Amino acid sequence: MRNGGAVAVWRACRRFAGAALLAPLATARAADLARHSAKYDVDQAKYQEEARKEEEGRERATEESERHEHRHPRLTIAATLLQIGIAISTVAIITRRRPFWYGALGLGVLGALTLGSAWVF
Numbered sequence: 001m002r003n004g005g006a007v008a009v010w011r012a013c014r015r016f017a018g019a020a021l022l023a024p025l026a027t028a029r030a031a032d033l034a035r036h037s038a039k040y041d042v043d044q045a046k047y048q049e050e051a052r053k054e055e056e057g058r059e060r061a062t063e064e065s066e067r068h069e070h071r072h073p074r075l076t077i078a079a080t081l082l083q084i085g086i087a088i089s090t091v092a093i094i095t096r097r098r099p100f101w102y103g104a105l106g107l108g109v110l111g112a113l114t115l116g117s118a119w120v121f
Contacts, residue, residue, distance in 0.1 A: 071118045071119070074114055074115075074117060074118035075115065075118045077111075077114050078111045078112070078114035078115035078118060079111070081107050081108075081110050081111030081114060082108060082112070084107050085103075085104045085105070085106075085108040085110075085111060086104070088100055088107060089101065089104035089105075089108075092104055
């Protein structure tokens with residue numbers, strides 16, 4: 001039993017000595033972590049400012065996109081009217097009939113007016 005007590009004392013001394021040797025390392029590690037934490041706080045503030053600027057740019061782009069999307073249906077109608085006018089003018093050339101030609105001109109003018117209204121309104 002005497003040896004058991006000596007072993008326990010020996011283990012306690014080793015633990016105490018190990019803790020005493022590791023304490024300066026733990027303090028140095030804590031200081032290193034505090035320095036890194038301060039650096040990351042500065043970096044985080046910088047990245048948050050960059051993110052705010054990017055969000056403002058995104059909002060401007062979204063507004064511009066909505067404005068262009070508002071024009072889209074009129075532009076589609078204008079393109080369709082012009083294409084139908086071209087197709088009818090082709091029929092007018094083949095059949096040599098003036099009513100088709102006038103209809104194609106009317107659709108072309110209507111398509112051009114619709115195109116203009118998409119950009120004005």
